[in-house]
Amino acid sequence: MDVSLDEAKAAICALIDDHAPSLVALSHDIWEHPELAYEEHYAVARICRFFRDAGIHAAPGAYGLDTAFEIRAGHVGPNVVVCCEYDALPDLGGPGPHGAAHACGHNIIGAAGAGAGLALAVLAEELGGRVTILGTPAEEGGGGKIRLLRAGAFQDADVAMMIHPEPGDVAWVPYLASGYLDVVMRGRSAHASSSPWKGVNALDALVLGYTGVMALRATFQPDQKVAGIITNGGNRPNVIPEVASATFQVRARTFARLQQLRERVEACFMGAAAQAGAVCELQWRDGYKDLVSNRPLARAYQANAQGLGRRFVDPRRVPVEVAGSTDMGNVSYEVPSIHPVISMCPLSVAGHSREFVNHARSPAADAAVVDGAKAMAMTGIDVWLSVELLDAVRADFRTQV
Numbered sequence: 001m002d003v004s005l006d007e008a009k010a011a012i013c014a015l016i017d018d019h020a021p022s023l024v025a026l027s028h029d030i031w032e033h034p035e036l037a038y039e040e041h042y043a044v045a046r047i048c049r050f051f052r053d054a055g056i057h058a059a060p061g062a063y064g065l066d067t068a069f070e071i072r073a074g075h076v077g078p079n080v081v082v083c084c085e086y087d088a089l090p091d092l093g094g095p096g097p098h099g100a101a102h103a104c105g106h107n108i109i110g111a112a113g114a115g116a117g118l119a120l121a122v123l124a125e126e127l128g129g130r131v132t133i134l135g136t137p138a139e140e141g142g143g144g145k146i147r148l149l150r151a152g153a154f155q156d157a158d159v160a161m162m163i164h165p166e167p168g169d170v171a172w173v174p175y176l177a178s179g180y181l182d183v184v185m186r187g188r189s190a191h192a193s194s195s196p197w198k199g200v201n202a203l204d205a206l207v208l209g210y211t212g213v214m215a216l217r218a219t220f221q222p223d224q225k226v227a228g229i230i231t232n233g234g235n236r237p238n239v240i241p242e243v244a245s246a247t248f249q250v251r252a253r254t255f256a257r258l259q260q261l262r263e264r265v266e267a268c269f270m271g272a273a274a275q276a277g278a279v280c281e282l283q284w285r286d287g288y289k290d291l292v293s294n295r296p297l298a299r300a301y302q303a304n305a306q307g308l309g310r311r312f313v314d315p316r317r318v319p320v321e322v323a324g325s326t327d328m329g330n331v332s333y334e335v336p337s338i339h340p341v342i343s344m345c346p347l348s349v350a351g352h353s354r355e356f357v358n359h360a361r362s363p364a365a366d367a368a369v370v371d372g373a374k375a376m377a378m379t380g381i382d383v384w385l386s387v388e389l390l391d392a393v394r395a396d397f398r399t400q401v
């Protein structure tokens, strides 16, 4: 094939421009129909319809997950996996179940991924590359990508990529390793007025542990975070609660640092149980791994996005304090991956907020869909056509993971 990199990139951007109105409509439609983790039936059907309208076979369901999907194109060459997220968050006063709304802008991720994926699929045979468009459900706490990893969805991937809307364009930002702690305190019930001395108050024990963790927070380093909710605090005020429970999420820059934090948080609840005479059960669940951003691939993405007029913030200027977690972290330990963030709202807007919901369907969000699609598609072309880049990507992966 005698197509230069520049020609191929111009062609793929023109393709995405042709589809720009339907990509923006796709983003808006997903935004208007927010769905929670593993229930994203509308979004998946809608994205599959977008592909079928463009003449590419697509159907909901993949690897045993109803709200995943997989579309493949090309027969030879490096396999570029483009991840589409589309789940929303509850309790935001939105139109979805449990007040769900797109407070993390995953409608933008889904539409941008569809745009990049479609354009790469159209050119795959001609340019001698392969693309897999992967619908990855339940990023918000459900770990859809972890299930897809286990099922083999990334087995023959050479690289994996997605974008995430944020206040600025940055080629890589820190994402933290996370874990969940389920706490159950067990005491003894008794009448709260006539015989409280016969009881052991499980809620009091849990609250002691909670305040212990909050006090501990004052000694954390900037990457160490803990947040928790009480999931059961008893049923009636006139009964001393026999059982109380809580779920905490703990995060740190690396898995090793997470381990240190876990031990300190555990000690708070064990100590509280001892103080109150209660019995404490602690159950850890794995969260997400920290994100290992592939540097050569991220630089290629940045160069492509800069070519579209986007201005980037130096990653060294992004403090670890602002980091969250993503299941793309788990992917990044298996496959060279990027998860650049793309500008969509002012710096003052908090993620997972009602304000973020409004920005996720705005002219800036629409621009992020189209630019994100183009920058990822051009980076896919770099992977297909530049042996030097793929070598550098693999070398970086070996040194980082």
Ligand SMILES: [Zn+2]
Pocket (backbone or CB within 6 Å): 104, 105, 106, 139, 164
């Ligand atoms: Zn998100």
Ligand SMILES: [Zn+2]
Pocket (backbone or CB within 6 Å): 103, 104, 140, 352
């Ligand atoms: Zn989120």
